[in-house]
Amino acid sequence: xxxxxxxxxxxxxxxxxxxxxxxxxxxxxxxxxxxxxxxxxxxxxxxxxxxxxxxxxxxxxxxxxxxxxxxxxxxxxxxxxxxxxxxxxxxxxxxxxxxxxxxxxxxxxxxxxxxxxxxxxxxxxxxxxxxxxxxxxxxxxxxxxxxxxxxxxxxxxxxxxxxxxxxxxxxxxxxxxxxxxxxxxxxxxxxxxxxxxxxxxxxxxxxxxxxxxxxxxxxxxxxxxxxxxxxxxxxxxxxxxxxxxxxxxxxxxxxxxxxxxxxxxxxxxxxxxxxxxxxxxxxxxxxxxxxxxxxxxxxxxxxx
Amino acid sequence: xxxxxxxxxxxxxxxxxxxxxxxxxxxxxxxxxxxxxxxxxxxxxxxxxxxxxxxxxxxxxxxxxxxxxxxxxxxxxxxxxxxxxxxxxxxxxxxxxxxxxxxxxxxxxxxxxxxxxxxxxxxxxxxxxxxxxxxxxxxxxxxxxxxxxxxxxxxxxxxxxxxxxxxxxxxxxxxxxxxxxxxxxxxxxxxxxxxxxxxxxxxxxxxxxxxxxxxxxxxxxxxxxxxxxxxxxxxxxxxxxxxxxxxxxxxxxxxxxxxxxxxxxxxxxxxxxxxxxxxxxxxxxxxxxxxxxxxxxxxxxxxx
Numbered sequence: 001x002x003x004x005x006x007x008x009x010x011x012x013x014x015x016x017x018x019x020x021x022x023x024x025x026x027x028x029x030x031x032x033x034x035x036x037x038x039x040x041x042x043x044x045x046x047x048x049x050x051x052x053x054x055x056x057x058x059x060x061x062x063x064x065x066x067x068x069x070x071x072x073x074x075x076x077x078x079x080x081x082x083x084x085x086x087x088x089x090x091x092x093x094x095x096x097x098x099x100x101x102x103x104x105x106x107x108x109x110x111x112x113x114x115x116x117x118x119x120x121x122x123x124x125x126x127x128x129x130x131x132x133x134x135x136x137x138x139x140x141x142x143x144x145x146x147x148x149x150x151x152x153x154x155x156x157x158x159x160x161x162x163x164x165x166x167x168x169x170x171x172x173x174x175x176x177x178x179x180x181x182x183x184x185x186x187x188x189x190x191x192x193x194x195x196x197x198x199x200x201x202x203x204x205x206x207x208x209x210x211x212x213x214x215x216x217x218x219x220x221x222x223x224x225x226x227x228x229x230x231x232x233x234x235x236x237x238x239x240x241x242x243x244x245x246x247x248x249x250x251x252x253x254x255x256x257x258x259x260x261x262x263x264x265x266x267x268x269x270x271x272x273x274x275x276x277x278x279x280x281x282x283x284x285x286x287x288x289x290x291x292x293x294x295x296x297x298x299x300x301x302x303x304x
Numbered sequence: 305x306x307x308x309x310x311x312x313x314x315x316x317x318x319x320x321x322x323x324x325x326x327x328x329x330x331x332x333x334x335x336x337x338x339x340x341x342x343x344x345x346x347x348x349x350x351x352x353x354x355x356x357x358x359x360x361x362x363x364x365x366x367x368x369x370x371x372x373x374x375x376x377x378x379x380x381x382x383x384x385x386x387x388x389x390x391x392x393x394x395x396x397x398x399x400x401x402x403x404x405x406x407x408x409x410x411x412x413x414x415x416x417x418x419x420x421x422x423x424x425x426x427x428x429x430x431x432x433x434x435x436x437x438x439x440x441x442x443x444x445x446x447x448x449x450x451x452x453x454x455x456x457x458x459x460x461x462x463x464x465x466x467x468x469x470x471x472x473x474x475x476x477x478x479x480x481x482x483x484x485x486x487x488x489x490x491x492x493x494x495x496x497x498x499x500x501x502x503x504x505x506x507x508x509x510x511x512x513x514x515x516x517x518x519x520x521x522x523x524x525x526x527x528x529x530x531x532x533x534x535x536x537x538x539x540x541x542x543x544x545x546x547x548x549x550x551x552x553x554x555x556x557x558x559x560x561x562x563x564x565x566x567x568x569x570x571x572x573x574x575x576x577x578x579x580x581x582x583x584x585x586x587x588x589x590x591x592x593x594x595x596x597x598x599x600x601x602x603x604x605x606x607x608x
Contacts, residue, residue, distance in 0.1 A: 212553035
């Protein structure tokens with residue numbers, strides 16, 4: 001097994017994960033802990049990191065951390081890097097951690113989030129920028145349209161190796177709100193429900209007709225009232241409505257391929273919807289973040 | 305005081321109201337009770353009506369009830385009347401109540417809801433159809449674009465005295481979900497907040513730029529992160545985003561005037577947004593429902 005050259009840390013709101021990465025960017029081990037930024041009290045991040053790393057904490061390797069750990073509620077605030085932002089800009093804005101309470105020795109750098117202005121409004125992401133850099137490395141490209149679906153989906157447009165602009169779509173959160181807390185919840189059986197591909201596609205197609213989610217959402221109820229939705233298909237239909245609405249809101253003219261980075265259960269749905277509107281899809285998972293942190297290390301430290 | 309000729313009842317999900325109406329359509333008294341369809345057990349609607357009417361229950365006058373009282377969960381199901389639907393179609397579909405447990409004598413008729421098909425999907429309303437009929441009477445017109453804002457806003461297009469099509473926008477519910485249950489709630493102070501007209505307008509304008517609510521909603525958080533939203537203005541801004549999105553989803557080309565029927569606090573916001581996009585507005589309140597029920601009485605019973 002090749003020797004690790006860095007410890008890569010993906011430290012989010014609800015959990016933290018760390019990987020050992022070798023000189024070629026390969027992962028030689030991964031650990032995780034329920035020590036998200038929300039779970040750690042101010043001042044206790046050094047201890048949380050030790051708990052996450054276990055016996056890795058004695059390794060004399062640089063550590064790079066991305067995600068909400070760099071937010072105002074995190075360990076050290078790493079201010080947003082404004083678009084256009086690529087590897088150079090992000091490495092230049094790394095926030096070092098100088099923490100007397102931390103383990104002596106190893107240096108820790110926190111990756112900044114990225115901000116942009118779009119139609120006169122700001123947008124932000126934190127943790128997704130490192131996945132974008134990772135995917136560019138993995139694909140060996142410097143331009144891509146990248147989707148990272150989730151509670152707050154992020155769409156990043158990359159050209160010349162830099163994120164030119166991006167947008168946040170609160171699709172995952174809208175789905176959960178409608179599924180659990182809205183009047184539609186009465187129509188949808190509680191608990192888990194199998195995926196109904198036909199109902200999902202029907203939702204996507206209806207969303208793409210363009211009335212907007214405020215209007216299309218009510219069709220979940222109206223279809224159920226008239227018995228026009230198969231039992232157990234409502235949640236899949238609603239999922240299609242929300243994902244279809246997300247695609248409808250994106251300027252995808254001229255975009256032939258979308259790179260989707262995310263957990264399989266969600267990425268599969270977006271892939272299905274994207275193929276439905278004629279886009280090619282390439283998928284990546286958690287390897288994107290590790291590769292991105294490795295790229296940051298290489299750029300800052302000049303490789304091995 | 306002119307003699308009443310009917311008892312008009314607006315019986316919704318959470319409350320019930322009744323008015324005495326004279327031969328000219330004037331209201332001579334109104335009563336209300338927290339006896340919405342959700343609060344009344346099956347079989348106990350006769351008692352609930354007696355409680356609502358009080359000493360009016362001995363009046364030998366026809367009663368007309370509109371709203372969720374005609375739903376499957378109500379007293380007697382009054383099946384939806386399909387569009388195009390006007391006074392004639394609605395009167396022909398009145399559902400009589402024959403209930404041995406009810407007060408003997410007076411006849412009770414329940415107004416049907418209305419359904420339509422739009423882009424291959426069904427939509428329904430129940431209780432709003434009577435307000436549409438009432439406003440046509442009050443204005444003496446047979447064509448109008450009518451908005452009834454609320455938890456589930458209804459937009460009705462009327463021509464030739466009949467509702468040709470309508471649409472439900474879940475704007476009020478989306479606003480409440482985002483305001484109370486989403487990540488944006490962390491940014492917005494709890495409890496009531498004064499109306500900030502500038503922030504509201506800014507939200508309307510941003511919504512009209514067309515990115516869609518899934519994307520624009522996140523601007524509440526991003527603006528707050530950068531201190532670009534005045535303290536206490538977040539809820540007004542979000543309200544503008546949601547109402548602006550509702551307007552954006554409507555085909556209002558060629559519509560010069562919108563009739564808004566609703567409670568003042570909400571109708572005022574919609575009026576403000578509609579004027580912002582160059583539409584004239586006429587406003588009505590609860591008189592619309594009473595006048596609609598009076599019109600139903602006149603058509604069925606031939607006036608006084």
